[in-house]
């Protein structure tokens with residue numbers, strides 16, 4: 001595939017830095033096993049294997065793979081790959097894979113969100129959060145987004161019914177209860193999150209604190225010790241990219257139910273600056289690499 005656009009995820013710099021250190025068992029102990037960076041891509045099929053029937057040369061496609069921050073990449077047809085619908089741009093398609101699939105699986109599969117339920121999205125202004133807010137709304141939920149004041153208007157504009165400024169309020173200390181909490185940040189103890197969940201509610205942990213050692217994994221490591229003693233399911237999730245969910249996300253962009261929020265655009269030469277910006281943890285939606 002010839003890549004037209006890619007997008008940055010925290011995964012890229014976790015992989016690049018081998019942090020948290022436990023990642024190095026997979027990514028390489030002393031240095032990355034594979035020096036190609038970038039997972040999310042959108043582009044055009046340039047060549048197919050002789051047995052491939054589902055994709056043809058010239059198809060617009062998007063998905064996850066290795067070396068998305070480059071001009072060409074390859075992918076097995078059965079992997080996380082889908083066609084780009086006609087009125088979805090390369091940039092929009094490149095924004096979708098990891099963040100969109102994470103949000104979709106967090107709400108639909110792990111959160112089992114039903115229309116009419118109340119969901120709180122902690123980290124509503126980031127890559128995953130901006131999709132989670134829109135997808136939760138399209139599933140018929142009442143959405144509370146936790147973000148800072150500077151992102152209030154954006155999070156309301158994409159569909160949140162209300163926002164809580166995390167710099168001035170702590171949602172875990174309020175009387176308000178939720179059917180589902182999707183946590184991208186991990187800045188509150190798990191017990192505090194459970195305090196504001198309905199007895200039938202669910203807590204889905206997507207991300208955690210920064211740090212090289214166990215910081216990002218704190219809540220994930222605690223989960224097996226806490227789960228047996230609490231009523232509500234606590235789910236530590238790992239997104240599973242696949243073609244069917246990519247097709248679903250592309251369809252939702254096509255119908256206008258979701259629209260990727262693009263924060264900044266960088267050229268291929270400026271990938272280091274794009275990754276550095278992602279590492280600051282202040283992205284408002286997605287960071288795009290324009291490979292053209």
Ligand SMILES: NC(=O)c1ccc[n+]([C@@H]2O[C@H](COP(=O)([O-])OP(=O)(O)OC[C@H]3O[C@@H](n4cnc5c(N)ncnc54)[C@H](OP(=O)(O)O)[C@@H]3O)[C@@H](O)[C@H]2O)c1
Pocket residue numbers: 009010011098099102122123124125126127128129146147148149150151166184185187205206207208237238239278281282283284285
């Ligand atoms: N489990 C999985 O399969 C999976 C998949 C994808 C991502 N993740 C993880 O999920 C996390 C989120 O990913 P992402 O792509 O959304 O990251 P991101 O785009 O880098 O998130 C940045 C956003 O987080 C907000 N933020 C920072 N501190 C906050 C706080 N205390 N409360 C509320 N919002 C806060 C920032 O807003 P301000 O600038 O206003 O602070 C910014 O808008 C990362 O840790 C990532 O590694 C996990």
